[in-house]
Amino acid sequence: MATINFYLDKADKKGFSPIHLRINCGGKQIKISTGEKIMSKDFDKDKQLAKPSYEKSMELNHYLNYLKERADELFDNPSKKVYTNAEVKDILNGYISNFKEDNNVSIVKEQLALYGKPVTFIDLFAGAGGFSEGFLQAELNNKFYDFIVANDINENCELTHEVRYNHQLGLDAKFLCQDITEPDFLDNLLEKIDGKQVDVVCGGPPCQSFSLAGKRKKFDKKDDLFAHYLEVIKILQPKYFVMENVKGILTKEKGKIKEEILKEINSIVDIKEVPKLASFVKSLKKSKKNDEFILDCLVKRVNMEQFGDEKSEQAREEYIKYVESKFRQLTPKIVDYKTSKTDQRISTIRHGFNMLIRNKQWETLKRDIIKEKDFCNIDNDYFVNAFTEFLHELDSSEIIKKIEEAFNNLHVAKSYKAECDHIISALKIYTLNFDDSLEYIYKYCNKKQESELNKIIDDIRLYKIESPFVANASNYGVPQNRERVLFIGCRKDQKFISEVPRTVEEKDKVTVFEALYDLDFVGNDEEAHHYELVDISKQYNGTAKKMKSLLKTRTIDGKVNSKEGKSFADWSREGRLNGRFKNATAPFYVRNYEALRNGEKVFDILHNHKTSKQNENVLKRLDIILQEGDYKSAQCKLDECGLSSNKRNYNVLKPEKQSPTVMTIPDDYIHYNTPRALTVREMARLQSFDDSFVFQGKRSTGGNNRKTEVPQYTLVGNAVPPLMARAVAMEILKNIK
CATH class of the missing domain: 3.40.50.150 (Vaccinia Virus protein VP39)
Structure with a gap:
């Protein structure tokens, strides 16, 4: 057993004493400087920690406890190799240098252009x-x-x-x-x-x-x-x-x-081109006297594209009011006074206009209802249909459908039918996107005008x-x-x-083995905080030559380059930011924002490399699937051993191939060499994240928490692969x- 403690060295001229870590094991002693200083009056020698009166006690004590934990791991984990004194010093000094590096940096307030624009x-x-x-x-x-x-x-x-x-x-x-x-x-x-x-x-x-x-x-x-x-x-x-x-x-x-x-x-x-299209539509009125109302509506619809959010809402409201005024003028012609005040069909049309004018308010209400619906998990129950129907009825297109139905049921005289149809068409134009509204404009063009319109549309589309x-x-x-x-x-x-x-190229694609082989030193329910040397010859015995042949040197984007390249694993460990961020500090992990504020940072050499704790039956199940090569082939043997599972699928990774799509649940994958799920770091490698990219917060979550929480596995699985980006x-x- 090792005895691990801290002691204060001789004070400097200002009264600050360096804090040293001391390890006694088997009659040998290791001393390492933590890089921190403190006055003796602020240090509790019995507790081996800074006193609460010390200004930065929380951050310093977190750091000292963290160092002690890492030292304990090196001596108290029987499944690992025995470390020499020099190796212990190297590993602990790695953690210490990361901490010192972080405390010497300040966040840059403006990114300086290193070169070019x-x-x-x-x-x-x-x-x-x-x-x-x-x-x-x-x-x-x-x-x-x-x-x-x-x-x-x-x-x-x-x-x-x-x-x-x-x-x-x-x-x-x-x-x-x-x-x-x-x-x-x-x-x-x-x-x-x-x-x-x-x-x-x-x-x-x-x-x-x-x-x-x-x-x-x-x-x-x-x-x-x-x-x-x-x-x-x-x-x-x-x-x-x-x-x-x-x-x-x-x-x-x-x-x-x-x-x-x-x-x-x-x-x-392109907002600058909108007036040109609006002028063109106006010009169509000269030859289309009977369609002036619709063309005026199309001009208003086109002009809406010039406005930002607030002005756009105002323009949409004015559009509906313009169409409503047309209906008001038409009402005395199609129904008598009493009918206009009491008839359900007329009320439907009138109230429909009111709802469309208040579209922004209805949209706000819909958003709030949807939020509450999601918060209460309303789905696949007796409540969901009522909510769905109500929200569906508030859609502008549904309101317009009811207005159209009311018009059709009025059985208007032929002489006014065209005006009614114009009102319905104007409301439908209101709901169209800009691209679809152009189809209406084409209806009023001759061949020459079509050619002119095509040129305007080419100019007005902002994106190709x-x-x-x-x-x-x-x-x-x-x-x-x-x-x-x-x-x-x-x-x-x-x-x-x-x-x-x-x-x-297809023949040179990066394999799973290239990506993960150097991380293959953790077992069930283990966490690694630094890299271990992986000896392929020992791990793979008779197949070592074949496995080594999978390793290739590449440029950053994956091209094979035997002269100047690095392995995928080396790129992952050293990083792909090309030395651009020369002032970058060592990566660290915090469990949440409170820990970040309190300076409770974890400065491991390797982060996010922790395996799940799986019981004996699960390990046996995974081993059978791994030996059989895939889940389907293993079903009979699993049944025989009483190890069948309701789980829909397990993906056994093939070392010489690429992995299937990385998702958010680690238990979906079985490591190619060991019957276990993947760590966050291994999934991050399959996504092409550098090892210096640390995923923060909880490792995983379950149940209803999946709706609101985004733990490390979800962060990895939902990400765009950086190399593709x-x-x-x-x-x-x-x-x-």
Whole structure:
């Protein structure tokens, strides 16, 4: 057994004594300087800690306890090798130097341009920061990225961001922890941006947010996230924007969702060109006297595109009032006075206009109801249908349907039917996106006018996009077959980008073994705080030669380069930020914001490398599945041994291949060499995060907490792989003006 304590060395001229760590074991002694000093009056020799009266007692005592724990581990863990005195010193000095480094840094208030001009970007739905990480790795011809703002709704996302980008890298990147659907989100985002030009916006609205207008049946918090993402694009008008989503979005609702997304992107207009289109529509009235009302409505609809959020609401209200005034003029012609005051059909039309005029208020009410519905977990119960029906009825398109039904049931005389139809058409134009409203304009054009309109539309569309493309992360040096859809919007004054070329050929893709082999030194219910040497020859005996052949040297983007490259594991350990952040400090972990405020930081050499505690039966089950090669093949043997499980699937990692898509639940995967689940760090490797990127907060969560908490495993599983993001960022740097 080792005896571990702290003692004070001789005081300096100012009365401060260095604190030393002393270890006695087997008649030998190791002394290590902690790098900290304290006056003897502030140090409790019995408790081996700073007294509460000392100003920084909480932070210092956390550090001393942390060092003692790490020293204890080196001597008291029988499953590990016996360390020499020199190895003990090296390991502990690693922790100590990280702590000293952190205490000598201050957060930079402005990122200095090292060379050239930075390209600015913001990251929406940022999560852990996969997009952010990849963009900061990208450099080309004196161009690099300046990180301005990230956004997400969860505090642990913000904590992970702040520790990585503010404390560790010293950036002044802001974080907006707010729901994008909140009424003041845009104002708060613009305040964080602080007048800077934004060149690129990236982000991935969750796939649940895509639905066809008026056809939503579920109504949850994620319903309108895509629309709000595009609202940010409309306001900021970046040179490029990147939207990432799951591959299934291409076939959702038989491809209609994809087409709807492209229409919405095509509906973002160059505000300067709007008056030209409005003038063109006005000119159509000369030859279309009978359609003046509809053409006036189209002019008003076109002009709405010029306005920001507040003015747009005002313009929409004025639009409905204009259509309502047409109905008021028509009412005495189609019904008598008594009917106009008492008839249910007329009341439906009149009240429908009132509801449309108050659209903003209804939308606020809907958002609040949806929040409460989600908070109370209303789904698959007796309550859900009532909520769904009510929310569905508040949709503008549903209100207009009832107005149309009321008009049809009035059985208006033929001489006034056209005017009624015009009112219905005007209301439908109100609900259309800009791209669809153009179809109405084409109806009133001859061939010559069509040609003129085509030219105006080409000029007015702010972004060029033909179609999304499917990107497989493994094509960009990520050891994972993760297919994602990327929509890249290119502003009309920028070069068009239709896809991101692969950086790695099929035969050279990074394998699971390359990514994880050097981390394979932990067993069940163990946590590693520093790297251990992995001897492939000992671990794999007869197959060592085959396993070693899987290791390749590569450039940062995954290309095989035997002369100048590094292994994937080395890139992960040394980092991919290209030495750009020379003042970066050592990574650290904190459990929450309170710990960060109190200075309770953990300065391990290796972070997030802890295995789950699994019972004997689970370990036997995993071992059988591992030996059989996959879950399906193992079913009979599991049944025989009484180890069958209700779990839908286990993915056995194949060392010579890429992993399947990394999700948020570690128990879904079985390590290729040991019957256990993956650690956070191993999943992060499969996503291509550097080891210096520390995931903060809780490791995992369960049950209903999954709705609100974003622990480490969720941060990793939901992230965009940084190397794929880097490839996107590099393609933009190649083309951006």
